[in-house]
Amino acid sequence: MRSTPTRLRAGSSTADQLTVRRHNLSVVLSHLRDRGPRSRARLAEETGLNKATVSSLVAELVERGLVREGEVERATVGRPGQSIQLDGDHVVAVGAEINIDYLSVLVLSLRGSVLAEKRLALDTANVEPALVLSRLGRLLGTVLRGLAKSDIRPVGLTIAVPGLVEVDTGVLRVAPNLGWADVAVVAEIRRLLGDPPYPVLLDNEANLAALAEIEAQGPERSADLILLTGAAGVGGGVVAGGQLLRGAFGFAGEVGHMRVRSGGPFCGCGRQGCWEAVVGLNALLTAAASEHDPVRDPSLDVEQRLAEIGSRARSGDERVLSAIAEIDHWLAVGAGILVNVFNPQLLVLGGYFAALQPWIAGSLRDELRRHVFAADAGGTRVAFSTLGFSGSLRGGASQVLDRVFQDPTLVEPIGGDRVAHEDVAQEETV
Amino acid sequence: MRSTPTRLRAGSSTADQLTVRRHNLSVVLSHLRDRGPRSRARLAEETGLNKATVSSLVAELVERGLVREGEVERATVGRPGQSIQLDGDHVVAVGAEINIDYLSVLVLSLRGSVLAEKRLALDTANVEPALVLSRLGRLLGTVLRGLAKSDIRPVGLTIAVPGLVEVDTGVLRVAPNLGWADVAVVAEIRRLLGDPPYPVLLDNEANLAALAEIEAQGPERSADLILLTGAAGVGGGVVAGGQLLRGAFGFAGEVGHMRVRSGGPFCGCGRQGCWEAVVGLNALLTAAASEHDPVRDPSLDVEQRLAEIGSRARSGDERVLSAIAEIDHWLAVGAGILVNVFNPQLLVLGGYFAALQPWIAGSLRDELRRHVFAADAGGTRVAFSTLGFSGSLRGGASQVLDRVFQDPTLVEPIGGDRVAHEDVAQEETV
Known part of the structure; x- marks a missing residue:
């Protein structure tokens, strides 16, 4: 998702110049996001753009409310430079x-x-x-x-x-x-x-x-990741080869409706044995508590209800623990299918699955190794989302x-007027 | 997989010139593959390269044994041109x-x-x-x-x-x-x-x-396709967004080891209920014939054995028909999982599955609609490979x-000597 400076020959047309300018604004802004605050001199050095261009780009980004001057950066050699950083306020x-x-x-x-x-x-x-x-x-x-x-x-x-x-x-x-x-x-x-x-x-x-999990990894992100959402439904966000998998018609990732359990319980979609019918939040709650138990009351906040489930599990509540073990088992069956098929670097469990981490993390990793054909689960690591809901x-x-x-020019300059950039034609030729 | 002519500025260095030349050789050769035989004039018109360049490129491709002169093409206007086509003989x-x-x-x-x-x-x-x-x-x-x-x-x-x-x-x-x-x-x-x-x-x-299926579709190929091999094992080749899915460590596509049947038969990998254990060729043969039946003899040619199975099915052999029906059922369960997850444009059944087409094509399409969450199987079409084994x-x-x-220069010129191309510097600048 990172880009390098465009080294096109400027001067051929105004449209080309604007494209180059926009691209270079993006390079500087993205560099500040990925690498943190730094001086104009360092930006120039690291992006390969010349210093005058960087100064002009930074000025425009400041006008658009996207970056701001920060603390003074003490260089080991030469004059200290004013540090530039992303503007989080506008x-x-x-x-x-x-x-x-x-x-x-x-x-x-x-x-x-x-x-x-x-x-x-x-x-x-x-x-x-x-x-x-x-x-x-x-x-x-x-x-x-x-x-x-x-x-x-x-x-x-x-x-x-x-x-x-x-x-x-x-x-x-x-x-x-x-x-x-x-x-x-x-x-x-x-x-x-x-x-x-x-x-x-x-x-x-x-x-x-899935995009959020990729973002959370910073610039050294995985190119192959599966994120599982865990709520009443179970969804899958798949990033394969660095791209979000959408399928031919936009319907990819419907992992909740993989049929994993022949003759299993009915699903909200009307089918039988769907993965989400056996590992969704309702499957846990139904197995863990009686009908009028407040943990099954959908009008109460879901995180509070999960906290209550967690506290019962910690106190050794047999019914809750056996409900969690059942979820764990079927979670591994479905996750095993996905890992066999995608061989991702990372399988991230989100939503309510993350709340079950203390009880399922170890056994899930073991089970996965049993279900996956390639040795050591094909190298796939299991992680739990820290992003909650x-x-x-x-x-x-x-x-x-x-x-x-x-494209930083999507954000209008503060004050509302478009900034004229007469220095566009000064873009360097390489 | 198609490319367009490179419009780089030539003259900056010999390395660049060779890159441009190589790229343009590729453009002409690929164009002839994708669009069929045509004259130099038409090649020039359609690729945007100038005529002198095209003539020089064609001459080099002829020397390398990659293209040859064909029939005379009668243009509607102007002189008839000699048609150029891929050389299938060298x-x-x-x-x-x-x-x-x-x-x-x-x-x-x-x-x-x-x-x-x-x-x-x-x-x-x-x-x-x-x-x-x-x-x-x-x-x-x-x-x-x-x-x-x-x-x-x-x-x-x-x-x-x-x-x-x-x-x-x-x-x-x-x-x-x-x-x-x-x-x-x-x-x-x-x-x-x-x-x-x-x-x-x-x-x-x-x-x-999977690559062969993509090739077989010609230039208007699908960007999202799953190919299932059917032999003793069942493998999956997945093309998603135009790219072969290999996974983070090269182990993607192990669809044969998706666990689809709890408590199902044992698989060659030692696990229970793997897809290939219920739909692989051995599952069919074991259900369809007794132990010493020649269709189960691995020393006989597999296509002959399948022809025998087909002829028994056509003659109404109950045991064979019920074995095929069982394969069909589990094939749909696994295929449903893959279509829910990938939403491909095309699901291609290869290997021995293609030999079962007369008995399973209709029911598989119906079953798939039942197993897939998105309406009408998410738009996925089922096809049977015509490539056999x-x-x-x-x-x-x-x-x-x-x-x-x-890179057509990977093939040495016939005769063995590298061809000198003094016209390299004539590449046009755009």
Whole structure:
């Protein structure tokens, strides 16, 4: 995902010059993200761009609210230079999520820090889609008004959903756990927000969570990773050869509906023996607690209910421990299939699976070695997400920020006027 | 896999000029492969290269034995031009395969036609690896001597094996159906062939068969395809987003060891319920015929045995039909998992599955729709390979030819001397 300076010959046309300029802005901005704050001189040295160009690029990035001057950097040789760093105060991206038991919104700064996060417990499957979207619109409205007051500009919003998405049209095709089909989520949210000037995107929650895991690894990221979301549904976000796997028609990663257990329990999709029917959150809760136990009450916050499950497991509750062992077993069966098929570097367990880490980590690794054909599970490592339930939110926001890193001119200069750059023609020829 | 002419500025260095020349040779050669025979004038028009350059490139390709003059093409306007086409008589690639019941070798011309194919029935699992390799070496020797007599030059050899391969070192790590582990196949075959001047490669049979299916589709090929090999083992070759999926450590595509049937039969790998244990050729034969029935005799040719199974099915043999129905059922379960996960454009059934097409095609398509979460099986089409048992051989040979299409200078000029190209500096600047 990193880029190198463009060494095209400038001067052939204005369009080419703007392309070169945009590319070099991206190189400098991405370099600051990947390598941290540094002086203009060091930026020039490391990117291969000349110093005058770097100064001009930095000036433009400052005007656009993307970088700012930081502390003085003491060079070992020569004059100390003013350090340049990403500006975390002006430009943000927003992630939102519609899931079975909750709605949530997260604001991510250009520097990758969370400026705000809100979650609303809501039994979405039993509420009309229009009403759910209206509640999400209100939640977003509150957050966006807060940003406006602080003069912070959103550059885009991505909405994560647990289902099949048409990315191009922003329509949720089908989400059986929500009971939704053909809902024009983007159009409705755009309407509720008064048609904002930035992009509003829709994507599958597992795809976005996989992007978040990749981001969380920093510049030395894995090219082959599978992220499993664990909630009522189980989704898979797959990065293979550095690319998010979407499939020929956008429907890849439906790991929750792999049939792993012949004659197993019925799934929300109507089929029998689907992986998510045996390892989803409901399978755990049904096995771990009686019907009127509060841990099974969808109107209560899911993290609180998982904390209660954890505390019962720690106190040796037999029913809870045997429910976890059953999940562990079937988790390994499905994970074994995925590792045989993809041979990823990393298998990351997210959502509620991460909350079970103390009880399943060791046995899952052992089981995986038994289920995978290649020796030592094909070299695949198992990891547990540290992003909690915010993975999809972060991934959605990162996806929007990534567009800015690729083309910083998407962000208008502070004050609103386009900056004229008369020094464009000075780009060096190599 | 297609390329466009390089429009670099020539003249900066000889290395650059050679790069440009090589690239443009590749453009012309690939264009003739993808679009068929055409005149120099038309080549110039369609590739954007100037006519003098095209003439010089064609002359070099003729000298290297890669293209030749063909029929006169009558243009609608202007003078008729001599048509140029790929030369199928001078340059070939060789594919070889070591599989459970046979060894085989195939010679593929630059034009994609099979010039020779030999198969030797051999119960490889019960013969020492060294002896199997020596038999393969002899088979290859016979074929190569035949080529030498006709003055046909091999540009490389790829050996397909049913197991985990280290592509870089040419070592077969493990192939449980052969009972092989850590066999240095490439080193041994190179030794047996007297260290030939061309590359000898080793790869997984399913990966190579997937490449062959992609090739067979011509220039408008799918970017997302799964090929299933069907023999004693079941392998998967996956092309996702136009790239062969190899995984982080080269062990992707081990679909035969997905656990699809809890408590199912034991697999050659020692595990229980693996897909290949329920849908592999041995599962069919065991269910379809008694122990001493000749269709279960591994020393007989596998295609003859399958023809016998087919003829029994056509005559209404209950035992055979019920064995096929059982294969069909489990084939759909595993295929459903793969389609849920990859959402390919095309799922191609190869090997012995293709021989079952008359009995399973319809029901498999229906079953798949039931097992796949996205509507209408996510748009995935099911196809049956027409390459028979030669898919891996063709894929292996194509892989070698593809290197020539990418860099035609890999093939020495006929006569052996390097051609001097004084016109290199005439490359146009754009």
